[in-house]
Amino acid sequence: MTERLKELGLSIDKQLDNAVFSATNNDGMLFYWIDHPLGKALISAYGAHIISYHPSNQSEQFWLSKASALDGSAPIRGGVPICWPWFGNTRQPNHGYARTQIWKLASINTTEENTEITLALSDDMLDKAEFKFSLECKFTVGEELQIDLSTTNLDNHPIELGAALHSYFATHRDSAKVSGMGDSFLDKTDDFAKKTQTEFALSEETDRLYTQPNHHITLTHGNGHQLKLAHQGEDTVVIWNPGDTKAEGIADIHAGGAQEYLCVEAVRTQNPIQLGVKETYTLSQHLSVPI
Template sequence: MQNNITIKTHKNGLKYLDIKTPQCKAMIFLQGAQITSFIPNDRPDLLWVSEENTYQPGTSIRGGIPICWPWFGPHQDSKKPQHGYARNQLWELNSISYDADTLCITMYLPNTKELLNQDLNLEIVFKLSTELQIELINRNNSDETIQVTQALHSYFPVSDIKKVKVNGLKGAEYFEFGKGPTSDHEDCVQINNETDRSYQKVDEQQAILDESREIIISRINSKSVVLWNPWIEKSKSLSNFSSIDYKKMICLEAANILDDKILLEPNQTHKLILMIKEK
């Protein structure tokens, strides 16, 4: 198979890259620079998306890997969007190259200075082979320090959330949404209720252990991760999400949040790297 990259338009208007290489298949939407599918050869998809998505311009896509930037969660100004601007903006395609069995796609977020009133650039690099690597690059072009919190909000498919385990979090302190700090002492974390945890000072690698597969998630320049599943009640109020979708997904997000926030000095660059593969 030759490399085949086509810009297509969803029936509801969103443009996306339809990617086929000898190593994988993938789909990346220009809105949000959001990858929604990554299928290594002879393997199931490593990413999950809800069948409830409408793919309407300006509406967030539920699943894949949304980009939360330049803040994670709600802003102190309630008029500003949850998780920032990056996931609902149209990104520009910068370059496509192929080297040693790896396809490299670079995109950037235009008009950041107008959005933020700060001279902060954001670029993303997708490296696709039999594994997926994503680089999220912040550049401070101003003469002042800029604070950024961010996350690659990765949704992963599971066969049954009640049977899934996550390892690599033992001993790490976390903050459960609405509660105080605590830490995990078990070798593996299991989900049996609504879970919204922000872990700090975490090992650089975790694994999602499902009945028939193991997904390995590694990070560079990220010491915080978010573990999320909305469970039963919250699922009923989420957009683009069915009441039973919680059974089939788990979010394990590479982040720079809380004590791991980024303080970019003038002319400084920060590169968050996320790597995903099936063992």
């Protein structure tokens, strides 16, 4: 068992294919461990939530709070939460309900290049759903990571929805730089005032909506190492960090934890998706770490 699994108190249950294993913790929560020669990942069935990824000979790419619950009592803090079928706190629960559901395993396929694992959620798995749907999240794990969140409308009328891949990247917050979002943004901490900043710098509390982002974004760590991000299906990139003062009031961010990450989120929020009958919409994020 790897050190990562030991840290999180997980035990391997069984091998599902050449590179995929199921694992559980003491609370009985189910996880999938991908142990491919080119990349390793850990995905929780709760929320279809990837909480760890590192390509071979590279460091961990995602931050996970040491104070985060991994027992199903609350959304996981860190990794890549799935926000669906809405983003934000305009409705309850915050960021939708997909991140607090148990998803089922739909498929696994391993090749020399990568492992593809798909988790699924549908309206008949919920106590009550607003519309009929099929939701799948496919993780392609190898030297690079691809996340594809796909919604298919199975109802007899069009549906409207939003979505986000709310990624927490492991970095030193105060020395990280992000490029490729454009210079102007809406500042949520200042009543969504439109602002311009030609050289990236964080404020004490940062919550910005970049509404004209490039599809390709670069996160540069303080040591000069870079993380390349490519998005599809988004209309906004959100940069978020609560800052130290606000983080003190957030129960599942451990002391000093806000300094250890920066959220760079692929979001569909300005123009909600209008999805026709039998149509499918996909929100994607591709992550690569140049050597």
